[in-house]
Amino acid sequence: MAGTDRNRELLTGGPAIVLVEPQLGENIGMVARAMANFGLSELRLVNPRDGWPSEKARSAASKADHVIDAATVFTTLEEAIADLNFVYATTARERDGFKPVRGPVEAADTLRQRMGSGQKCGVLFGRERWGLKNEEVGLADEIVTYPINPAFASLNIAQAVLLMSYEWMKSGLGEKTRTPFVQADMEPATKADLQGLFDHLEEALDARGYFRPADKKPKMVDNLRAVLSRQGFYLPEIRVLRGVIRSLDRFSRQAPKGQNPGAGERNVSAGQSASEGNKD
DSSP: OOOOOTTSOOOOOOSEEEEESOOOHHHHHHHHHHHHHTTOOOEEEESOTTOSSOHHHHHHTTTOHHHHHHOEEESSHHHHTTTOSEEEEEOSSOOSSSOOEEOHHHHHHHHHHHHHTTOOEEEEEOBTTTBOOHHHHTTSSEEEOOOOOTTOOOOOHHHHHHHHHHHHHHHTSSSTTOOSSOOOOOOBOOHHHHHHHHHHHHHHHHHTTOSOSGGGHHHHHHHHHHHHTSSOOBHHHHHHHHHHHHHGGGSOOOOOTTSOTTHHHHHHHHHHHHHHHHTO
16 A cells, blocks of 8 residues: 655654564565554664665665664674663564563553653564574563464564554554544535435436336335435535436437337336346
């Protein structure tokens, strides 16, 4: 889903995302993209296999250059988290130990609170193939894990980072259900507007021989009204529909050779309306 807009404020900051021995530059780039999507900007790399910088990472980042350019590289995990006050380790499998285990929603709220009080925080993500080692998890304060299918718990690294980044962004919203844009403000249609639409449509269909056979017309009209009144309309929507109906009278009907003008259309309409009417 495309939506990059450089004219808007670029959100940055948040907890550091620490990738331990990432293997592919493309994966690092996709992590940077996921971070940028949700306002994170500090990327730390521990001993990336293919070295750094990486043009493959930059290409996969889809213009999240501010994350790529600011990424820092460390030789060991201990060095990468030395200045942090609080660290989560992500894992999909159960670990032996005494560390608290949190879900992503609670973890994001905790990170938000700690960083709001001035602490520096980070989230550890392991290798693409097997994640974090036990001793690496041991360096974290707590564990965060996702509620995913236990029979298929394999997330790629960018997916894992995106989930945590999303929860981080959501934890900063005043309302958790808030969206970046809303439906345009439109005047609701009145019952009189809706009745006008019904009458207009019935008149247009009647003129074109839609209601066949005649004894089925009341039921067919009822069905049309039921369809059009299923949800509340806005006044602009009523105007659009009435404009469509009005346009039917702007074009003359042409019949195939050997038929009276309009006969073909009347016959088709009659056949369709009869079959539709018989369904009731």
